[in-house]
Each structure stands twice: as C-alpha cells, then as structure tokens.
Amino acid sequence: MADESFDVVIIGSGPGGYIAAVRASQLGLKTAIVERDKLGGICLNWGCIPTKALLRSAEVYMLMEQAEEFGLSAEKIGFDGKKIVERSRKVADKLSSGIQFLMKKNKVSVIEGTAKLAGKGIVEVEKDGKAEKIKAKNIILATGARARELKGMEADGELIWTYKHAMTPKEMPKSLLVIGSGAIGIEFASFYRSFGADVTVVEVLDRILPVEDEEISKQAERAFKKRGIKIITGAEVQKLDKGENSVTVHVKTKKGTEEITVDRVISAVGITGNVENLGLEDMGIKIEKGHVVVDKWCETDVKGIYAIGDLVGAPWLAHKASHEGVLAAERIAGVKDAHPLDVTKVPGCTYSHPQVASVGLTEAKAKEAGYKVKVGRAPFQANGKAIALGETDGFIKTVFDEKTGELLGAHMIGPEVTELIQGYVVARQLETTEADLMAAIFPHPTLSEHMHESVLDAFGRPLNF
Structure with a gap:
C-alpha cells in the first residue's frame, strides 16, 4: 500500500x-x-x-x-x-x-x-x-x-462504568446510579430497571432529557418514576467513595447533600x-x-x-x-x-421504555425564534392500537407556524415512537404544511394515526378524542 x-x-x-x-x-x-x-x-x-x-x-x-x-x-x-x-x-x-x-x-x-x-x-x-x-x-x-469523564470520578470498569462497561457487565447489579439523563443515561437506566435493579438517575439540570420538549421531559419523568426509577434533578455528584464492592455517591441537591450507596455507577455525562x-x-x-x-x-x-x-x-x-x-x-x-x-431536520431517538423521539424545534425554541405557534397533542390513551398493545402512556405533540402552516417540530413519547418519527422527518424535508398532513390518509388501526390526530388537534379538528 x-x-x-x-x-x-x-x-x-x-x-x-x-x-x-x-x-x-x-x-x-x-x-x-x-x-x-x-x-x-x-x-x-x-x-x-x-x-x-x-x-x-x-x-x-x-x-x-x-x-x-x-x-x-x-x-x-x-x-x-x-x-x-x-x-x-x-x-x-x-x-x-x-x-x-x-x-x-x-x-x-x-x-x-x-x-x-x-x-x-x-x-x-x-x-x-x-x-x-x-x-x-x-x-x-x-x-x-x-x-467524557468527570475529574476524580474516572471509570475503572469495576465499580464505575462508562457506557462500554455497562454493556458487558460481569453480573447484573442489584442497584446502580446513573450520572446524566441524556439518551445514553436514560437507556441504561431503563435497561437495568427492567431486570430489577434499584436505579437512581442524577441530572444537574432541572429536568431529564433536557434537549427534548419540556412536556415530553415531564411525561418521561412521570413514566420512569412509575417504573420505580428514582430521579434527582437540579443536583450535582460531588464525589464517589469506593468500597470493596459498592460506591457511595455524594449528591448535592437543593435540600442539601445526600449520600447514596449503590453497587455500580454509570457515568453518562456526554462525550x-x-x-x-x-x-x-x-x-x-x-x-x-x-x-x-x-x-x-x-x-x-x-x-x-x-x-x-x-x-x-x-x-x-x-x-x-x-x-x-x-x-x-x-x-x-x-x-x-x-x-x-x-x-433541525435531524431526528433524535431514545430507546427507553417508554420510547422518546423528536425532530425540529421544541415549542419553547420556536417561540424564542419569534414564531407564533399552533400546538397539537394526541394522547395514546385514545389510540386503538396502543390500547390493544397495552401501552397507552404518552402522546404526540406537533408545533406549527400559525402564519404559514409549516411543521416546525414534532415530539413523541410512547410505544414505537422511534419508528414513527420518520413520518415527520419526511414531512419537514418536503416542507409539508398542515394542509398536506391533514389531507393525508393514515392507516387504521395503527399508532401512526395519532400523528394525524396531533396535526388535527393543532388546528382544532381532532376526530378521535
């Protein structure tokens, strides 16, 4: 060569x-x-x-x-x-x-x-x-x-893990604490909780999944807490004390300092x-x-x-x-x-349970950019396929420019939304308006019907809730 x-x-x-x-x-x-x-x-x-x-x-x-x-x-x-x-x-x-x-x-x-x-x-x-x-x-x-690793809290592969260590555990921990609530942190929190671990998530900002629309973050927090995941926001991990087979985590919260002892710590504070x-x-x-x-x-x-x-x-x-x-x-x-x-045309997906997906501007970002918006929401509780699946937690939210009908953003939490989001991705790529989306025929019974309902709701025309 x-x-x-x-x-x-x-x-x-x-x-x-x-x-x-x-x-x-x-x-x-x-x-x-x-x-x-x-x-x-x-x-x-x-x-x-x-x-x-x-x-x-x-x-x-x-x-x-x-x-x-x-x-x-x-x-x-x-x-x-x-x-x-x-x-x-x-x-x-x-x-x-x-x-x-x-x-x-x-x-x-x-x-x-x-x-x-x-x-x-x-x-x-x-x-x-x-x-x-x-x-x-x-x-x-x-x-x-x-x-990325925090100073003094570097991963050792035994008690303190990065995502790579968390993927190949020698044994399933009975308890763990995740530092950071972005997609990586939340996915591992969801995974280990599914197998019975006591999971705590610590986030320095005031809400989990901070890049997502605020309503989605709030719904996600409710859903994760319902699953038994402990969530501490507006908090900072100050230090880690390693034991023989456990870690004591010192967490500074708005109320003071809390000590949490767990089997393992996952550091998910970015890259x-x-x-x-x-x-x-x-x-x-x-x-x-x-x-x-x-x-x-x-x-x-x-x-x-x-x-x-x-x-x-x-x-x-x-x-x-x-x-x-x-x-x-x-x-x-x-x-x-x-x-x-x-x-703004790059979709984001978090494969937790429930799933989270989005593309485009959040409602807050759209308003910051000067748009006067129309917002639609369609809860999965009113979707026949979701009811049949037994997964009705969550909703689909759409954000439109009131003046032009442009789809500015779409945000979802619920069953299979990481697959559904592509519909709105294509819509944004094609510069689709609310009129195009409302005129489209969505198949029944599907989860995707609620993409249609969310658009209709933004303009005061929901048909199924």
Whole structure:
C-alpha cells in the first residue's frame, strides 16, 4: 500500500466513515478507509446496535412479566445476564462483518492501523510498530468520540462504568446510579430497571432529557418514576467513595447533600471528540471544546481535509454522522445539488421504555425564534392500537407556524415512537404544511394515526378524542 495514492482517505470506519467511503466510491473516487479496531466503529460495535439488542431483551422480559394481562401464563420467569450480553455481542459481530462486505462490494481499500496526518495530502498509518505513508488528495476525519469523564470520578470498569462497561457487565447489579439523563443515561437506566435493579438517575439540570420538549421531559419523568426509577434533578455528584464492592455517591441537591450507596455507577455525562494524536495541531486544524471546527460543508480550515460525525460535535447521532459522510463525499466529488446539513431536520431517538423521539424545534425554541405557534397533542390513551398493545402512556405533540402552516417540530413519547418519527422527518424535508398532513390518509388501526390526530388537534379538528 505504500506510496499508493487515493482521491479520498477516510480515517475511522464508524457510521460516518464507512458511509462516506461507500458514497465516495459510488461517485468514482478511488477510496481507502483506515481503521485501528473493528469496522463499524463505536456505534456498531459498542453503541447504537448492541445497546438496542440489550434493550430488546429487556422489552421481551417485561412482556413476559405482564403475560397474565394478555391472557397468557408463564412460570419461573427469569433471565441469564451472560446470555443477554452474548446475544448483544453476536448482533454487533454480524453487522461488523456486513461492513467488511460493503467495503469489498464498493472496492474500498481497507487499511488496518492507527492513522495520523503527516503533511499536506499525506496520511501515516502505524501497525505493529511499522509505519507507512499514503497519499490522499482529500482526507475525511471520522474518528468519533469517547465518553467524557468527570475529574476524580474516572471509570475503572469495576465499580464505575462508562457506557462500554455497562454493556458487558460481569453480573447484573442489584442497584446502580446513573450520572446524566441524556439518551445514553436514560437507556441504561431503563435497561437495568427492567431486570430489577434499584436505579437512581442524577441530572444537574432541572429536568431529564433536557434537549427534548419540556412536556415530553415531564411525561418521561412521570413514566420512569412509575417504573420505580428514582430521579434527582437540579443536583450535582460531588464525589464517589469506593468500597470493596459498592460506591457511595455524594449528591448535592437543593435540600442539601445526600449520600447514596449503590453497587455500580454509570457515568453518562456526554462525550468528547477523539482529537488526540491525529496531527491536527501540526496541520493548523482548529479544535474547540474537544471537537474539530468545520464549515457548512464539513471542511476544516485546511483545504482538502474534512471532519464528520461525533468528532465535530452535537448532535452526537449516528445518522447525522452518516449524512455528513455523504455530504463530504459529494462535496469532494463536486456534486452540484449537495446541500449543507440542517440540524433541525435531524431526528433524535431514545430507546427507553417508554420510547422518546423528536425532530425540529421544541415549542419553547420556536417561540424564542419569534414564531407564533399552533400546538397539537394526541394522547395514546385514545389510540386503538396502543390500547390493544397495552401501552397507552404518552402522546404526540406537533408545533406549527400559525402564519404559514409549516411543521416546525414534532415530539413523541410512547410505544414505537422511534419508528414513527420518520413520518415527520419526511414531512419537514418536503416542507409539508398542515394542509398536506391533514389531507393525508393514515392507516387504521395503527399508532401512526395519532400523528394525524396531533396535526388535527393543532388546528382544532381532532376526530378521535
């Protein structure tokens, strides 16, 4: 591979990197991708995919516990934590093999090793103590991010966990405390609670899932408390005292300091970009708050070097990284109808129980932006399919511009809303108005009917509640 030249070299093979490689190859660019570990990156191997496998096990277990409600009977219901983790790992391994196939199918050269920038148009790859240099007309940095850790509360993999440790527990803890109530923290809180752990969530802000619409956050808190999850908001973890097989957490609340002793602690306080040892500073690439700075085309301030995904900051989502990968590849190839990313069109999903999903502006953000809004809400308690499923907690909320009828945002909590949200994503992409959505025919009986009802409610026309 030494001295070989490529049109594009991508560093990192996560959902941003491997998708960028596929699109670049489709556009006729000679492409290589460098990966130091497993193809698929954190998302596929240690994030999005295996966590959903874990959460699926939790969902099935919860249904087994509710068998009697469905006229069924089941005896000696139990779980094997080791087998739950093994299934999760098998799912990840299967998909990682799929990425290998994709690279081969698209004639992308896969180079194993640790990469860094070594001058203009040069990528140096080191493996097993040997280094080689590769020529690249364009470079896409897709090195992702890792868990941010609080000083003095660093993970040890035994008593204090990051998401990675939480995915492969040696045994299921009987109690745990989660620091942070974003999507990662809430998903693990939901998972471990499903298997009987006493779970406490501590959030420094005044509400959980703080990026979501405030009404959604409040409904989520009610639902999680109903499941037995203890939630402490407006609180700060000051220190952790490790015992032999437990941790005492000192939590500063509005009422004073509280000590909570648990088996394990999960730190889920955000992520920071993998910017180290890449040669960024030597190339003059700007870094702010642990993330690479890019323009609307994902290009750094060094021409020909792009950065995508978690490396460049929020929203830290796999599908956003993939979109940026396509955008960077198309920009390099000179595709004329490429468009910069609009973050208000990026959906967010939390795979807890109940699920949470959203796209666009919250009601508060829409008002802050100067819109006069119309808001619709449709409770799942009035949805036939939700009643049949036995999952009626939650609602769908839509936010419209009163003047133009533009759908500004949609926010959901309830059954399968992570699948439903795509309908509103497409609507926003097509610049759909309330008239288009109200005229659309939704199938019955489905959960998606309530997407229609929420729109109707915003304009005073609900038909089923």
